[in-house]
Amino acid sequence: MSDGVYVIPxxxxxxxxxxxxxVGTRAVLVVDTGIGPRNGAYVLERARRLADGKPLFLTTTHxxxxxxxxxxxxxxxxxxxxxxxxxxxxxxxxxxxxxxxxWLGPSIAAELEGVELxxxxxxxxxxxxxxxxxxxxxxxTVGPAHSAGDQTxxxxxxxxxxxxxxxxxxxxxxxxxxPHDVDVDPRRWIGVLDELMALGPEVVVPGHGELTDAQGLRxxxxxxxxxxxxxxxxxxxxxxxxxxxAAVAGSAHDRWPTWDNAEMIGLAVHAFxxxx
Ligand SMILES: [Zn+2]
Numbered sequence: 246m247s248d249g250v251y252v253i254p255x256x257x258x259x260x261x262x263x264x265x266x267x268v269g270t271r272a273v274l275v276v277d278t279g280i281g282p283r284n285g286a287y288v289l290e291r292a293r294r295l296a297d298g299k300p301l302f303l304t305t306t307h308x309x310x311x312x313x314x315x316x317x318x319x320x321x322x323x324x325x326x327x328x329x330x331x332x333x334x335x336x337x338x339x340x341x342x343x344x345x346x347x348w349l350g351p352s353i354a355a356e357l358e359g360v361e362l363x364x365x366x367x368x369x370x371x372x373x374x375x376x377x378x379x380x381x382x383x384x385x386t387v388g389p390a391h392s393a394g395d396q397t398x399x400x401x402x403x404x405x406x407x408x409x410x411x412x413x414x415x416x417x418x419x420x421x422x423x424p425h426d427v428d429v430d431p432r433r434w435i436g437v438l439d440e441l442m443a444l445g446p447e448v449v450v451p452g453h454g455e456l457t458d459a460q461g462l463r464x465x466x467x468x469x470x471x472x473x474x475x476x477x478x479x480x481x482x483x484x485x486x487x488x489x490x491a492a493v494a495g496s497a498h499d500r501w502p503t504w505d506n507a508e509m510i511g512l513a514v515h516a517f518x519x520x521x
Pocket of ligand 1: 307309391409418
């Protein structure tokens, strides 16, 4: 998609993420793996072709299965890097998410067959920089927002990988699944999107959906702020969470009628209710 930056597009297929491959003169960085060992092996094969013998690094935007559960294909072949919060979140919730995702259907269960949750080789706090040779990459800890361990990847101050902090023309995934997972922080998420817009990236690679730019990020930021305001209004009026979720699901769907994943709206309302 630009000098030395490649994207395997999701083509809006559910549970398929956008995957990045960043090629420098000395090393190659893969961003996200797809779900399970088979997808991980496919991504690895693509990366190896582009790397032409150069050392490989792998990082994941967050621990969720379609972003990180192909990492076993890379273990021992690439140097795997993650922030500490993401590593810890994988330890806490990885097995539970394998079970949860198996229930999404037989094709997902098949991809998770034989999945191995692997730990990163390198763990960092805050920010980490990678010099791939003519390609400068900043890994930044920005969670908790969509997940506890969210990480953005910024290449040459120009191309930003957001993971699921942003999806194009989709109601963003709000993984509020009590009691298994209540780490989504919807208020902080709005602030993170403001920070990402301020970086002014030319190209934004979302977790799912088409590529966009800094201004494109505003759509999800405004949606989350709408859900925040409506949730606060309804809670103040004494509306129970389930009723509020149904009401906001209807009104948000009317406002953003072309977006997919409408089932995520109610979860976002519950997350804001829980956030108090
Ligand atoms: Zn996710």
